[in-house]
Amino acid sequence: MKYSRPKQAVKKMLQKGRLRYLAHTDIARFSRYAALSSFDDDYEQAVARIMYNVHALEKGLARTADRRLGFGSKALSNLNGALRVYRRKGYDPAGFAWVEGLSVIQRYLELHADHGHDVSFLAGIIDPEFLAPPAADDFRAAGTKVISRGDKLANASKNFYELAQGRSAVREFSGEPIDPDKVLRALDNATKTPSVCNRQGWRVYWTEDKALAGQVLAHQRGFGYPELPEVLLTITVSNNTFLSPVERNQGFVDGGLFAMSVMYGLEHEGLAAVPLNACLYDRAQRAIRSLLDIDPSEVIVMFLAVGAFADETVVPVSDRRSPETFVRRR
Ligand SMILES: Cc1cc2nc3c(=O)[nH]c(=O)nc-3n(C[C@H](O)[C@H](O)[C@H](O)COP(=O)(O)O)c2cc1C
Structure with missing residues (x-):
């Protein structure tokens, strides 16, 4: 009887109802907690936004095929926005993402200085505080190898x-x-x-x-x-x-x-x-x-x-x- 067609049809209907409910809870959790906008400024959200842009810039720094110097203005501008949020919220100034964010900007400056490429446009998209070289040598976190x-x-x-x-x-x-x-x-x-x-x-x-x-x-x-x-x-x-x-x-x-x-x-x-x-x-x-x-x-x-x-x-x-x-x- 357990395997009769009507019983299985009822079971399948019930399971589909459960699936809909569970999928709804997936959606609710994702839409409540993912960093969908730059105003989502909980700690992990700010960190994620910094790391996303650090990664984009690291990939640009690593690129040898087809590299166009002066690349990444969008990622730099987004990184600047994320660092501002991090600073405004008073998150850990020695935190992993903060160090990554500031150091990738330094690597960007170094690469362009090595190639004698003008990056004066950075003054228009990066805050002076983030452009200044960090004091400590251990700010080498991000970059290439x-x-x-x-x-x-x-x-x-x-x-x-x-x-x-x-x-x-x-x-x-x-x-x-x-x-x-x-x-x-x-x-x-x-x-x-x-x-x-x-x-x-x-x-x-x-x-x-x-x-x-x-x-x-x-x-x-x-x-x-x-x-x-x-x-x-x-x-x-x-x-x-x-x-x-x-x-x-x-x-x-x-x-x-x-x-x-x-x-x-x-x-x-x-x-x-x-x-x-x-x-x-x-x-x-x-x-x-x-x-x-x-x-x-x-x-x-x-x-x-x-x-x-x-x-x-x-x-x-x-x-x-x-x-x-x-x-x-x-
Ligand atoms: C599921 C997944 C998707 C990824 N998608 C991309 C991608 O679309 N493009 C890309 O260049 N790298 C992609 N990556 C590579 C990650 O950027 C990389 O693994 C991460 O930065 C860590 O670096 P590592 O693998 O060198 O340790 C992906 C990695 C994972 C695990």
Whole structure:
């Protein structure tokens, strides 16, 4: 009787009602707490806005292909606004984001001074207090660093912590071909990723066709480098693998864990990679689904662009907060 069609139809209706309620609570939490406007000025919101712009500027500083000096005026202006909010609210003047924000401005000034490029326009968008060089030497937090291909040769014999600490998102590839078996080995290893009740709902769309990858990335809008990846992996999870409304976000969890496993595998194999977001509005989402023929049951979790390391690559420092800033002991 439990499995009779009418009983299951009632159960499904109830579950859909629960799903609607839970999705509504998701929306309520997100719309109440996300930093959707620059007037959202709680501590974490101000920090997020600073870090978002610090990251944009670090990427500009790291860029060697197609760099236009004087870049980033929008990010600089937004950073200035976020630093003002942080200062007005009296948040910690030694805090991680504050130091990152002030130091990225210094790195910007240094780079342009090194190239003798005029940045007088900054006086119109950055407050004098933020432009003045911070006194302490330890204001070197944000900026760039160099990754050498040579350092990656021993990756297969590094211990796990060395490997994890040495990984960086690499966006500028050498353009040399890569061995697809290495990518396959990374995927094979990533099958060991845990998933809810071992359901392994992930799917991977593998694109070696650079023209196709270029079209996908044009809709993704977060890559923007002339050298396209040798392999573009699109990671999705099928909602067919879930049984209950409380699992509605599980695809992003399982797919995210899986993607991280793949990234460590790629690093182990000595391949360069950058994770790319799938935060897509409807039109881009539909275009990518159509380009890759993605099944409608699947959520697109993220992309991984994979290529070969150049001899040297400049990358953002992407400094990290220490555990004591985010661990809450109860
Ligand atoms: C889910 C996800 C989406 C990302 N999306 C992008 C992206 O669209 N473009 C990009 O250049 N980097 C993207 N990144 C890379 C992050 O900027 C990078 O991982 C972060 O700054 C930390 O730097 P690291 O990976 O070098 O340690 C993404 C990372 C993740 C995890």
